[in-house]
Amino acid sequence: MIKQILLFIFLWGSSASVFAQSDSAEVSRELKAGIRFQKTQKLYWENGFSIDYTCSKLWDKRVHLGLSYTTSRLGSAINSNAIKQDNYLFNASYHFRHTKSLHPILRLNLGYFYADMENEIFEVLDHTAFMVAIDAGIYYQFDFPLTMGFTAGYNLSSGNGSTGPGSLYPIYYQLSLFYTLFKQ
Amino acid sequence: MKKIHFLISIIALIAISFAACNKTPDIDDSMLDGDKIFDPSLYDSAKYLVSIRIDNPTTAQINTPVLIAAHGYSATTFEWDDFRNYADAKGGVLVSQVLLGGHGRTYDNFKDASWSDWQASIIDEYKALRAKGYNNINFVGSSTACPLMINLIENNVIDPNGMRHILMIDPIIVPSDKILTLVGVLGPMLGYIESNLSNEEEGHWYQFRPQETLRELMKLIDKIRKDLENSIYLPSGVHAKVYKSIHDPTADAISALMIYKGLFNRDGSKIEVEMLDSKIHVVTRLNGRENVSSHDRDIQKKVFDDMYQILTK
Numbered sequence: 001m002i003k004q005i006l007l008f009i010f011l012w013g014s015s016a017s018v019f020a021q022s023d024s025a026e027v028s029r030e031l032k033a034g035i036r037f038q039k040t041q042k043l044y045w046e047n048g049f050s051i052d053y054t055c056s057k058l059w060d061k062r063v064h065l066g067l068s069y070t071t072s073r074l075g076s077a078i079n080s081n082a083i084k085q086d087n088y089l090f091n092a093s094y095h096f097r098h099t100k101s102l103h104p105i106l107r108l109n110l111g112y113f114y115a116d117m118e119n120e121i122f123e124v125l126d127h128t129a130f131m132v133a134i135d136a137g138i139y140y141q142f143d144f145p146l147t148m149g150f151t152a153g154y155n156l157s158s159g160n161g162s163t164g165p166g167s168l169y170p171i172y173y174q175l176s177l178f179y180t181l182f183k184q
Numbered sequence: 185m186k187k188i189h190f191l192i193s194i195i196a197l198i199a200i201s202f203a204a205c206n207k208t209p210d211i212d213d214s215m216l217d218g219d220k221i222f223d224p225s226l227y228d229s230a231k232y233l234v235s236i237r238i239d240n241p242t243t244a245q246i247n248t249p250v251l252i253a254a255h256g257y258s259a260t261t262f263e264w265d266d267f268r269n270y271a272d273a274k275g276g277v278l279v280s281q282v283l284l285g286g287h288g289r290t291y292d293n294f295k296d297a298s299w300s301d302w303q304a305s306i307i308d309e310y311k312a313l314r315a316k317g318y319n320n321i322n323f324v325g326s327s328t329a330c331p332l333m334i335n336l337i338e339n340n341v342i343d344p345n346g347m348r349h350i351l352m353i354d355p356i357i358v359p360s361d362k363i364l365t366l367v368g369v370l371g372p373m374l375g376y377i378e379s380n381l382s383n384e385e386e387g388h389w390y391q392f393r394p395q396e397t398l399r400e401l402m403k404l405i406d407k408i409r410k411d412l413e414n415s416i417y418l419p420s421g422v423h424a425k426v427y428k429s430i431h432d433p434t435a436d437a438i439s440a441l442m443i444y445k446g447l448f449n450r451d452g453s454k455i456e457v458e459m460l461d462s463k464i465h466v467v468t469r470l471n472g473r474e475n476v477s478s479h480d481r482d483i484q485k486k487v488f489d490d491m492y493q494i495l496t497k
Contacts, residue, residue, distance in 0.1 A: 042365035042406055080413040081445040083438070115438075122441045124430055124459055159438070161360025162431045162463070166438025170362050 027184075028056040032147060034178035038070045041171035044082055045075030050176055052147075054095075064093045064105075083167050085115040089131065101141045107151065109133040115165050126165050132156045135174065145180035207375030209392040211291055216260065221387050223260040223288025225281060232261055234280035235312035249320045249348070249495040250278045250313055254306050256327030256356070256466060257401050258379070260288045262388035263326055263469045270488045276496050282309050284329070286397075287390075295394035299404040303332045307341060314346060322349045322495055326466045327435055328401060330355030330426075331408040334447065338416045345421035349494055352426045353487070354466050356435035357409050357442045359402075367402050371395030384472035412446025418455070425456040425494065427467075427487055434465035460487070 032052040039045050048070035054061045068089045076082040089111035097103040115127040135153025142148070151174045158170040213220040225232035234250050251271070255263035261281040271277040285304045286297020306329070313321050325333050330352040336342055337350075359365070376392045418424055424447065428440035437459070444457050460467060460483055467483050470476045 042402070076413065081415060081442075082413045083441065083445070117441065119441075119444065121457060121459055122444070125437050125441070158362050159360075159436060160362070161433050161436045166358050166360075166436035169365060171365065 028061070030054050030061065030183045031181045032178035033181055034147075034176060036068055036070055036177075037175045038075075038087075039173050040169045041173070043167065043169045044072045044077070044085070046070040046072045046085070046087060047074040048087075050178070052178055059094075060098075062095055062098050064095060066091045066093065068109075083115050084118075085113065085165075085167055087131065088112045088114075089133070095139065102138060103141075104136070104138050105149070105151070106136045107134065107153075109135065109153070113157065113165060113168050115167050126159065126163060129157045129159075129165050129168055131168075133172075135172075137174070145183070147176075147178040147180070149176040149178070150174070151176070209291070209376050209378065211392065214386060215391045216288070216387050217291040217294070217390050217392050219290050223262075223283050223388075225261045225283045226288060232281040232283070233309055233312075234278045234318075235309055235316060238278075238316075241316055241318065245278070246317050247320055248276065248278055249322055250280055250318050251322045251324055251495060252280050252282055252306065252309055252313070254282045254323070254325045254329035254332065255284060255287075256325075256329055257302075257397070258287070258294075258390040258393055259326075260388050262472070263466065264324075266469050266471050266484070267324070267488060267491070271492065274492060277492065280309055280313070282306055284332075291390070291392060291394065294390055295396050297397070297400075299332070299400045302328070302400075303335065306332060307336065310336075310341070310347075314343070321347050322351070323347060324351040324353065324491065325355070326353040326468065327356050328404070330443075331357060331404050334408050334412070334416060334443070335404075337418060337422075337447075338411055340419075342419050342422065344419045346419065347422050350418070350422060350424040351491055351494070352424070352443070353468050354429055354432055354435050355426060355439050355443055356401075357405050357412070357439035358436040359405070360433050360436045364398065364402055367395060367398045371399050382472055382474045388472065409442060412442050414446075416447050417452075418447065418449055420450040422450070423456075423494075424449075425458065427458050427460055427490075429460050429462040429464055429467055431463040432465045433463070458490075 034050055036050045037047050050068040052064050052066040054064040071086045072082050073084050077084045089109045091107050091109040093105045093107035095103055095105050111131045113129040113131050117123050117127050133153050133155040135151040137149060137151030139147055139149040153172050155170050158164060158168045159166040211217045230236045238245055253264035261283050264281050268279045271279050282305050285301035286294050323333055374395050376394045378392055381389055381391060426440050426443055428437050430437050440457050447455055462483050464480055468487055470480055470484055
């Protein structure tokens with residue numbers, strides 16, 4: 001658990017340094033935070049939080065950077081025997097037609113996966129993984145400070161029985177709702 | 185490697201979309217899929233089913249442990265021949281090898297059967313043994329037979345004290361190949377999937393797996409996974425143990441954790457689980473496999489000895 005927290009802090013730090021570089025008067029910046037609902041094909045709901053940042057220095061706001069934490073603890077594992085598992089992701093996305101309200105996006109996610117085995121007899125199984133996932137979808141920016149995104153993705157790090165966590169599945173779908181915290 | 189797997193999946197998706205014309209495999213007479221070779225239990229059921237083999241069981245036979253042994257998806261009674269031979273040599277346990285419904289027959293018979301059909305023959309043998317008064321009935325299942333048995337437990341088909349031990353070998357709740365989760369989309373384009381069998385396995389396993397049956401398999405394991413998330417309790421007087429290969433190329437080992445978290449003894453305590461240092465799916469069946477190591481044989485013997493000790497204690 002400590003390892004993934006440290007990794008998450010590292011990712012936070014990396015992003016923060018990017019944010020700091022863009023902290024000048026002429027730079028236009030945008031920061032959004034919100035909630036994410038994630039359903040894995042034939043497995044769990046893993047819900048959580050997400051942050052999205054862009055600025056004019058990032059290819060004129062075509063590129064966004066973000067962090068997300070989704071977990072079955074806020075989804076399928078609530079009041080059930082589903083495995084408690086966490087996804088900590090840093091992502092970079094490219095927004096096509098970014099000035100339009102409705103626009104497609106393509107995103108690369110890197111991060112860390114952890115599944116709680118709960119009993120030491122299962123600790124022999126792979127239950128952590130470095131995650132690489134790509135997803136694509138559409139985002140819609142409302143006239144008021146709310147953005148909604150539908151994406152579908154493929155996780156390249158899923159378990160195959162021999163290696164990788166068995167409860168890390170390849171196909172997932174996400175609904176993200178962001179509130180714009182500031183826009184300059 | 186993962187990237188290659190992903191690329192292959194994408195290419196396969198596209199290729200499948202265009203090459204989905206031939207949905208009927210080329211079946212020859214050497215295959216179980218054809219209409220020449222059938223599972224021997226269909227010709228000689230008395231040899232395989234205790235309920236038929238023994239017309240009027242004596243008191244001693246009624247008290248002898250009877251083990252209903254059910255095989256996995258696309259297999260046949262052959263999968264439990266190894267343990268049958270072991271138990272016959274040791275004595276003291278009667279093994280009833282059940283052929284799952286729809287299995288061991290033609291490709292079309294297999295294609296048309298639902299997972300409830302697969303399960304029916306387990307129910308039939310259990311009820312037949314109960315009707316004859318057997319009071320030490322046990323169950324062992326490999327792979328798909330395990331979710332079938334879990335479903336019988338949740339449907340209260342097993343009476344309280346109507347079974348002593350339920351043993352599960354490499355149960356499947358999560359497939360190792362996660363592409364199976366897309367069978368609902370890819371299946372109709374695929375038609376069937378061809379499996380790699382050794383010469384000896386031919387005739388005992390289906391060479392071709394119809395997409396309809398893969399969908400049934402996915403439907404079954406998805407249902408049982410969800411049911412386990414909501415807790416399932418064994419009938420009173422029933423003990424359960426799971427044996428699971430750690431590196432299983434067919435049934436992901438995480439399946440054992442899901443059963444451990446979701447299947448409880450009647451008093452709410454945890455069931456037994458033993459993780460096996462093996463790379464084989466259904467380590468209890470080595471007959472007909474290629475490249476079997478002494479390590480595999482050691483594990484098989486260890487599991488057989490443990491099963492026998494549980495059944496006869």
